[in-house]
Amino acid sequence: MLVVEQSGEKTMKRWVAQKLELVALIATGASLVAHGGDIPTCVLNDAESITVNVTGDCGPAGVVTIKLGDASCSVSVSGDQTGLPRSGHSSNGLSSGFTLRAEEADGIERECSAKKQADAEDTYKLSCFVRRKGGSPSSTLACEAQLSPVSDGCDLRQCAPLACPDGQEPRSAAGACCPVCVDPPLQPEPPPVPVDACADVECPSACPEGQELAFTGSGCCAQCTTQSAACFEQRDAFEPELAATLALTRACETDLDCTFSSLWTRCGPRCPVPIARNAIDMTHETLRLAGEEACVDCLPAEPHCSSEQYMTGRPACVDGSCVGIKD
Numbered sequence: 001m002l003v004v005e006q007s008g009e010k011t012m013k014r015w016v017a018q019k020l021e022l023v024a025l026i027a028t029g030a031s032l033v034a035h036g037g038d039i040p041t042c043v044l045n046d047a048e049s050i051t052v053n054v055t056g057d058c059g060p061a062g063v064v065t066i067k068l069g070d071a072s073c074s075v076s077v078s079g080d081q082t083g084l085p086r087s088g089h090s091s092n093g094l095s096s097g098f099t100l101r102a103e104e105a106d107g108i109e110r111e112c113s114a115k116k117q118a119d120a121e122d123t124y125k126l127s128c129f130v131r132r133k134g135g136s137p138s139s140t141l142a143c144e145a146q147l148s149p150v151s152d153g154c155d156l157r158q159c160a161p162l163a164c165p166d167g168q169e170p171r172s173a174a175g176a177c178c179p180v181c182v183d184p185p186l187q188p189e190p191p192p193v194p195v196d197a198c199a200d201v202e203c204p205s206a207c208p209e210g211q212e213l214a215f216t217g218s219g220c221c222a223q224c225t226t227q228s229a230a231c232f233e234q235r236d237a238f239e240p241e242l243a244a245t246l247a248l249t250r251a252c253e254t255d256l257d258c259t260f261s262s263l264w265t266r267c268g269p270r271c272p273v274p275i276a277r278n279a280i281d282m283t284h285e286t287l288r289l290a291g292e293e294a295c296v297d298c299l300p301a302e303p304h305c306s307s308e309q310y311m312t313g314r315p316a317c318v319d320g321s322c323v324g325i326k327d
Contacts, residue, residue, distance in 0.1 A: 046068075046070060046093070047067075047068060047069060047070035048067075048068050048093065048094055049065055049066060049067040049068070049094075050065070050066050050094055050122075050147075050149065051063065051064070051065045051066075051079075051149070051150045052064060052065075052066065052124070052147040052148060052149055052150060053147070053148050053149075053150055053154060053155070053156045053177075054080070054082040054084065054145055054146075054147055054156075055145065055146050055148070055156075055171070055179070056126070056143065056144050056145030056146055056171075057143045057144060057145070057171060057184075058082065058083035058084060058112075058126070058128055058142075058143035058144070058145045059081065059082045059083020059084070059143075060080070060081065060082060060083070060169060060170050060171075060179070061082065061156055061170055061171065061178075061179040062079065062080025062081065062082040062156055063079050063080055063150060063155070063156050063157050064077050064078065064079035064080055064082055064084065065077070065078050065079050066094065066098070066147075068090055068093065068094050068098070073089040073090060073091060074087070074089060075087065075088040075089055075090050075094075075098050075099075075100065077100065080156075082145070083143065083145075084100055084112060084126070084128075084145065085100035085101050085102030085110060085112060086100075086102065087100065087101070087102075088100035088101055088112075095116065097113065097114055097115045097116065097124075098113075098114050099111065099112065099113050099114070100112040100114070100126075104130070107132055108130055108131070108132065109130065109131050109132070110128055110129070110130050110142060111128065111129055111130075111131065112126050112127065112128040112129075112145075113126070113127055113128075114126040114147060120148070122148075122149045123146065123147065123148045123149070124146070124147040124148075125144070125145075125146060125147075126144065126145045126146070126147055127141060127143075127144050128141070128142045128143045128144070128145075129141060129142055130142045153177070154177035155177075156177070156178065156179070159177065159178035159179065160178070162178075162179060162180075162181065164181035165181065167183065167184075168181040168182060168183055168184070169181070169182065169183075169184045170182075197220070198220030198221075201220040201221060203220065203221030203222065204221060204222070204223070204224060207224035207225075208224065210226060211224040211225060211226050212224070212225060212227065212301050212302075212304075213225070213301065213302040213304060214227065214299035214300060214301045214302065215299060215300045215301075215302065216299060222301075222302040225299055227298055227299065227301075228297050228298075230297040231295060231297045231298035231299075234267065234294055234295040234296070234297060234298060235267050235268055235295060235298065237294065238265075238267045238290075238291065238294040238295060241290065241294070242265075242267070242270075242287065245283065245286065245287060245290075246263075246273060246275070246283070248279075249275050249276055249279040249283045250274060250275060250276055250279075250321045250322040250323075251276055251279075251320060251321065251322075252276050252317035252320060252321065252322050253317065253320075254317055255314075255315065255316045255317050257276055257277055257278070257317055257322065258274055258275070258276060258277065258315035258316060258317050258322035258323075259274075259275065259277050259280070259315050259322075260272040260273065260274060260275070260315055260324065261273065261275045261280050261283075261284075262303060263283070263284060263287055264284075264288070264303060265287050265288055265290070265291025265292075265295070266288075266291040266292050266294075266295045266296075266298050266300055267291045267294055267295035267298060268295075268298065268301050269301055269302070269303035269304065274315050274322040274323050274324045275322055276322055313325050313326035
């Protein structure tokens with residue numbers, strides 16, 4: 001019994017922390033809404049930048065500046081054309097690593113991940129992979145680069161101009177600061193177009209009374225399933241927390257601040273509810289994480305709303321709160 005009580009206390013503390021974070025973000029958002037802004041998703045990030053020498057086989061050696069915006073996940077790259085994507089994101093600051101992405105020809109995306117090297121202070125190892133747009137990352141390594149801080153001992157901008165013969169490109173050399181002429185690396189074959197094995201499978205759309213469509217972990221479709229008694233108890237216990245969280249997400253100034261959004265958690269999908277636009281992302285993530293902990297015995301259910309449950313009318317801001325109204 002002691003273990004159960006301690007577990008419940010930890011879960012409640014996590015809920016309180018999540019709610020306080022959500023309240024803080026929405027309070028920030030309320031101020032931004034009045035000035036036509038959106039709620040930030042990385043409010044703890046400070047603006048920072050690093051200027052680095054880029055060497056490796058992703059492109060010509062050069063110098064770039066990588067910037068992280070204030071209270072933002074957004075990363076931008078400026079400077080020499082070194083074969084690196086020019087934008088990306090970092091969740092916890094540049095020192096914790098960052099990701100760069102770019103679209104290439106024929107529906108191919110390049111994704112590059114930069115991590116600090118443990119054996120070299122302020123030096124990053126960057127690895128780039130390619131994938132079909134919207135697909136899973138490929139295991140094919142496209143290129144690698146080293147990002148080292150510009151210093152008095154090595155600043156590629158101070159290197160003499162290098163003219164390479166046809167068929168060669170300037171690349172970094174081991175133990176040297178300035179690049180030399182080398183044969184370009186072979187480009188990897190693009191990943192194959194995935195075959196959707198479920199494209200022609202007809203999935204059930206309704207279930208007998210007492211069952212619901214849920215994903216069991218196998219097959220292409222959700223299957224008609226009877227959830228366990230423990231799942232229903234966990235759903236009932238989660239409902240007050242869900243309602244309390246949603247009550248924090250409806251602050252608005254005008255009708256344009258409001259919309260309808262469907263919320264999915266492991267405790268079960270919820271039909272569209274009125275919500276402030278600038279609170280959608282954080283609310284979805286907060287509830288998703290909370291539902292994973294609260295409803296461990298539930299199979300993930302497929303979103304489904306009957307015509308009676310589906311919200312009609314339009315979203316509106318009434319007395320500072322988003323609601324649904326019928327004209």
